[in-house]
Amino acid sequence: MSTNSSTTNILTVRNLYGRIEGQQVVEDVSFDVPDTGVTALLGRNGVGKTSTIKSILGLIDRSGEVTLGGRRVDRLPTHKVVQLGVGYVPEDREVFGKLTVAENLKLAERSAHPNRALVEELFPDLVQRQAQLAGTLSGGQQQMVSVARALLNQNRLLLVDEPTKGLSPKIVGEVAQALLAAAKTVPILLVEQNLQVIRQLADRVVVLSGGRVVFTGEATELLDDPERIQRYLGVHSGSERSSAGQTDATVRA
Amino acid sequence: MSTIVLLLITGLGLGALYFLVASGLSLIYGLMGVLNFAHGSFLTIGAFIGWEVARRLSDGSWWALAAAMLTGAVVGALVAAATEFFLIRRLYNRHIEQVLVTVGLALASVALFEGIWGTDPTYVTSPSWLGQTTEILGARIPNNRFMLIVVAVLVLAAIVLFLKFTRYGLIIRAGVENRLMVTALGIDVRRAFTLVFAIGGAAAGLGGVLASIYYGYVSAHIGGSLLIFAFIVTVIGGLGSLAGAAIASVLVAVLQQFANFYLGGTGDLAVVLALAAVLLLRPRGLLGAKA
Numbered sequence: 383m384s385t386n387s388s389t390t391n392i393l394t395v396r397n398l399y400g401r402i403e404g405q406q407v408v409e410d411v412s413f414d415v416p417d418t419g420v421t422a423l424l425g426r427n428g429v430g431k432t433s434t435i436k437s438i439l440g441l442i443d444r445s446g447e448v449t450l451g452g453r454r455v456d457r458l459p460t461h462k463v464v465q466l467g468v469g470y471v472p473e474d475r476e477v478f479g480k481l482t483v484a485e486n487l488k489l490a491e492r493s494a495h496p497n498r499a500l501v502e503e504l505f506p507d508l509v510q511r512q513a514q515l516a517g518t519l520s521g522g523q524q525q526m527v528s529v530a531r532a533l534l535n536q537n538r539l540l541l542v543d544e545p546t547k548g549l550s551p552k553i554v555g556e557v558a559q560a561l562l563a564a565a566k567t568v569p570i571l572l573v574e575q576n577l578q579v580i581r582q583l584a585d586r587v588v589v590l591s592g593g594r595v596v597f598t599g600e601a602t603e604l605l606d607d608p609e610r611i612q613r614y615l616g617v618h619s620g621s622e623r624s625s626a627g628q629t630d631a632t633v634r635a
Numbered sequence: 636m637s638t639i640v641l642l643l644i645t646g647l648g649l650g651a652l653y654f655l656v657a658s659g660l661s662l663i664y665g666l667m668g669v670l671n672f673a674h675g676s677f678l679t680i681g682a683f684i685g686w687e688v689a690r691r692l693s694d695g696s697w698w699a700l701a702a703a704m705l706t707g708a709v710v711g712a713l714v715a716a717a718t719e720f721f722l723i724r725r726l727y728n729r730h731i732e733q734v735l736v737t738v739g740l741a742l743a744s745v746a747l748f749e750g751i752w753g754t755d756p757t758y759v760t761s762p763s764w765l766g767q768t769t770e771i772l773g774a775r776i777p778n779n780r781f782m783l784i785v786v787a788v789l790v791l792a793a794i795v796l797f798l799k800f801t802r803y804g805l806i807i808r809a810g811v812e813n814r815l816m817v818t819a820l821g822i823d824v825r826r827a828f829t830l831v832f833a834i835g836g837a838a839a840g841l842g843g844v845l846a847s848i849y850y851g852y853v854s855a856h857i858g859g860s861l862l863i864f865a866f867i868v869t870v871i872g873g874l875g876s877l878a879g880a881a882i883a884s885v886l887v888a889v890l891q892q893f894a895n896f897y898l899g900g901t902g903d904l905a906v907v908l909a910l911a912a913v914l915l916l917r918p919r920g921l922l923g924a925k926a
Contacts, residue, residue, distance in 0.1 A: 441815060464821035476816045478809045489809055490820045531820065 392417040392539050392569050393438070398446035398456075400430070400437035407433040407442070409593035415539065417451075420561070420570045420583045422601065425590035426616045431573045432473050434590065435541050438571075439463055439470060451538055465492065469532030473543040473573070475524040479517025483508055483527055486516050490531035501530045504560045522553030529557060533564055540570045546579055558582055577617070581605050589614045637773030642896055644771065646889030648780030651787030652849060654884035655842030656858075656865035658794060658877060659715070659835020665811040665875025666831050668730070669723055672737040674839055674865070675858030676744035677715045681707035681840025682853045683752055686759050695760040704786075704844045711840020712833040719832035724825065741859065748855035756852035765848060779848045786845060790838055791881055798877070803830055811875050812924075864891075867906055871913045873923020882921060 393415035400408030408430045415421045423431050437444040440460040448456040455463045464470065478486055487501070487508075502509050505526045511519065516527055525545060532540055545561065546554040558579050561570060565583065574580050580587070580601065587604050589597035597604065597614055604610050611617060656678060663671050685707030689699040718740065726732045765782060768775040798804035806827045810817045817824045839858070846861060847853040868887050872879030887906050894905035913920060 439819060441819060459823075460815075460818040461821050461823045464819060470819045472816065472819065476813055478812045478816070480812055481805070481809060485805055485809075489805055489817070489822070492821050535821075 390417050391415060392451055393571065394447075394449040395434075395438065396447040396449075398434065398437055398444060398448065400433045401443040402433065407593070408437050408444070411437075411446075411590065411593065411595055413588040413595050413598055415569060415571050416586065417538075417569050419585035420565050420572050421586045421588060422572045422574055422580050422584035423588050423590065424574070424580070424604075424615060426614075429590045430593045431590055432543055435470075435543050435571070435573060438541065439468065467536070467538035469535060469537040469540040469568070471528050471532050471540065471542040471545055473547065475521070475528040477516040477519070477524045477527045479515065481516055482513055483516055483519070484512040486527050487530060487534060490534050492535045496534040497536070498534065500563075501533055504533070504563060505530050522549050522556070525549060525553070525557055526560075529560055529564075533560075537568050540564065540568055542570055543573045544575060545572075546574065546576050554579065577605065577611075577615075638896070640772045641774035641776060642892045643889060644774070644776045644784075645780055646892040647885060648777075648783040648849065648888075649892065650885040650888030651783040652842055652846055652861060653864050653868045653888055654787050654881055655790060655838045655845065656861050657868040657872070657880040657884055658790070659832075659838050660865055660869045661872065661875055661877060661880040662794075662807070662811075662831050663835050664869065666807055666814065667723075667727065667828050669727075669733050670730075670737070671723075671832075671835075672734065672862070673718060673740040673744070674715075674737075674835065675860075675862030676741050677711040677718075677836040677839040677858070678843040678846065678861060679744065679748055679853075679855060679858035680714050680843070681711035681836075682843030682847045682857060683748060683757075684710045685840070685844040686757070686847055686853055689759075695762060697762050700762055700844075700848075704841055707840040707844035708837040709840070711843065712837035715836020715839070716829050716833040718836075719829050723832070724828070727828075741862075745855045745859065752853070752855065754855070756854040758852045759847045761848050783845050783849060786841065787884075790841065791877075794834065794838075794877060797834075803827060807831055864888075864906065867910050871910060871920055873920030875924060876920065876922040879920055879922030 391414040396412045398408055398411040399406065411434055423434060425431050433442060436442045438448050440458065440463055444456065446456060447454065450463070450466055450468065453466070455466060481489070507523060508526055508530060511523065516524060519527065529545060542561065545557050549557065554576065561583055564570065572583060584601040587597070587599065587601050588595055589604065591614060597610070604614070656674060660671060660674050663669050685703035688706040689703035692702055693699040722736050722740065723733065726736060765779040767778050769778055798808055806817060806822055806824065810824050810827055814824050843858065846857055850857065864887065868883045869880055871887060872883030887909065890909060891902035891906050895902035898905065
């Protein structure tokens with residue numbers, strides 16, 4: 383379970399269990415996230431990746447041990463975990479549709495000196511749309527708002543849940559570039575279904591199956607092994623389509 | 636014509652009262668999903684304490700009335716904030732328990748008020764101008780209706796400005812949409828919960844003092860009777876919508892006045908039928924969010 387010995391871990395998860403309305407959705411999950419680069423959390427559809435992220439943040443009932451930078455956070459409420467330096471980009475964006483773009487970003491600012499310059503550089507389109515209600519933005523623009531909210535603050539870790547889901551190829555590229563830029567300064571735990579994006583971003587992978595971790599290692603160990611991809615993710619890495627009907631580069635999360 | 640003007644303006648005055656109660660109910664439900672059946676108690680305690688202060692200062696003077704209104708708002712805010720902090724906070728997402736606790740608090744508080752101030756109405760004295768009338772288009776309008784309307788408009792404007800231009804206002808507006816995501820941005824949304832209870836309690840406490848002017852008395856049941864209509868207003872306006880509450884307050888009160896006058900005192904029935912119609916045709920209310 384340990385990662386590269388030359389790095390330390392910003393996040394350690396041990397024996398994590400998560401429940402939604404009494405139903406077990408995360409079961410005895412343990413893994414580490416090093417303090418640099420991108421760690422991808424992968425697995426087939428419904429395996430508990432999003433629930434694992436939510437368990438780490440305390441957005442669902444959880445038990446187990448979660449340590450951020452050496453400090454136990456599994457008993458802290460969500461807002462305190464985030465205040466310790468965790469940025470969160472949720473699945474389905476979850477922007478506040480009745481607030482303007484500027485208000486969405488303002489709400490996310492946790493310090494007196496937010497990193498607005500970075501956000502404006504990565505997402506110039508948002509600057510033009512500051513006064514627009516976020517609910518009227520396209521899916522790609524909403525995702526930019528969602529990512530921008532996380533990048534505004536000096537974080538120690540980003541939890542990014544399916545940032546390219548439902549986006550056009552052009553926007554997927556822009557979001558991936560933004561995350562690549564962010565990864566230079568902050569470690570990222572990424573849930574992603576697009577193998578091309580995973581190949582582009584991820585240094586390491588953690589694979590879940592049946593709510594448990596079944597593989598941890600360098601991203602290339604998995605991505606260069608078609609048999610493992612088929613076994614763990616249910617897709618072929620070649621040109622044929624998976625049994626679920628996705629293209630070769632897509633894993634349903 | 637004069638009758639219509641009279642009914643319209645008195646309806647607006649009654650609507651102002653409904654709004655002062657419904658605004659808090661709507662904000663509380665919108666942000667926290669709590670149906671607060673104890674909200675009428677904030678109104679009643681505000682009315683009683685407000686008028687205790689006025690009586691001791693200078694009964695019937697304007698400045699005593701101002702002191703009563705201020706006291707009513709402060710007491711309402713404090714009692715509401717304490718209710719949230721000590722009772723409701725432990726019960727978020729436990730809706731059955733919330734209903735039981737707030738209904739229990741409402742019943743217990745009525746008994747407490749009756750124990751302190753008695754079961755008979757306590758008649759209040761207000762500045763003489765408020766007991767007079769002003770003629771508009773042939774209709775003689777009780778002056779206190781004008782004060783109710785002006786105060787309700789000021790309260791609406793204050794709440795709107797607060798929601799629009801303050802950090803906590805932003806948090807509350809975002810929390811009404813998605814409070815889990817607000818916490819995921821590192822914001823302690825529980826403070827906003829307490830603040831919203833306090834704002835709602837202040838409006839209700841202020842409404843209690845104004846209700847005692849409207850009715851001419853304070854009683855232990857004044858909050859409960861207004862609460863029923865405030866709930867109807869909140870549902871018709873759309874749970875969580877302040878603008879919806881304001882519009883529905885006026886519509887419900889005006890409908891009630893007209894039905895009482897033209898349909899033989901059937902105002903309450905007309906309001907309930909309007910509620911049923913809204914629930915059947917537009918369950919989310921006039922301005923409520925889509926499910």
